[in-house]
Amino acid sequence: METGFTSDPGEILEPLSFVHPKGWTALHDAIYLGVHRMKPAKNKRRVLFILSDGADNNSRYSESEVKNLVMESDVRVYAIGLFERPKFLEKIAALTGGEVFWARRLKDLPDAIEKLSRALRNQYVLGYSPSKGQNDGKYRKIKVEFAHPFTIGPLRLLWRRGYYAPYAPTR
Secondary structure, three states, X not given: OOOOOOOOOHHHHHHHOOOOOOOOOOHHXXXXXXXXXXXOOOOOOEEEEEEEOOOOOOOOOOHHHHHXXXXXXXXXXXXXXXXXXXXXXXXXXXXXXXXXXXXXXXXXXXXXXXXXXXXXXXXOOOOOOOOOOOOEOOEEEOOOOOOOOOOOOOOOXXXXXXXXXXXXXXX
């Protein structure tokens, strides 16, 4: 099922109610398409939400192609893994500064959705600008740490593991 950007949940829920799984899953292709669909989004903060068992048995794109795409994009991946622990989804979510929640059984799904909703709504967003901006198009790794331990409840750090510098050819 594919839909465009919408503020009307009915535009997603109605067609979704007619979907009948047939055993073929092109998860990598769906993520690839989703990331490309996010490019014209109006908001600067872009999140791709994935609800899946994490299995893929019918994709044209490989794990490494999808991994490279999400690393190059400015899209954060959040997912809910159904039934199995989705290792691939955990990997790409970590690369983008997103997170994965796990619903072992269908009855765990509402709780996983609530956790995801809380995670998206209760976060601080910090920016980073390198002191020596080099426009060479190379990948830059980023490491983020707490400078001082906090005593105010549990805090977690989620961040993109790196970014690609802009490319400007020298003349």
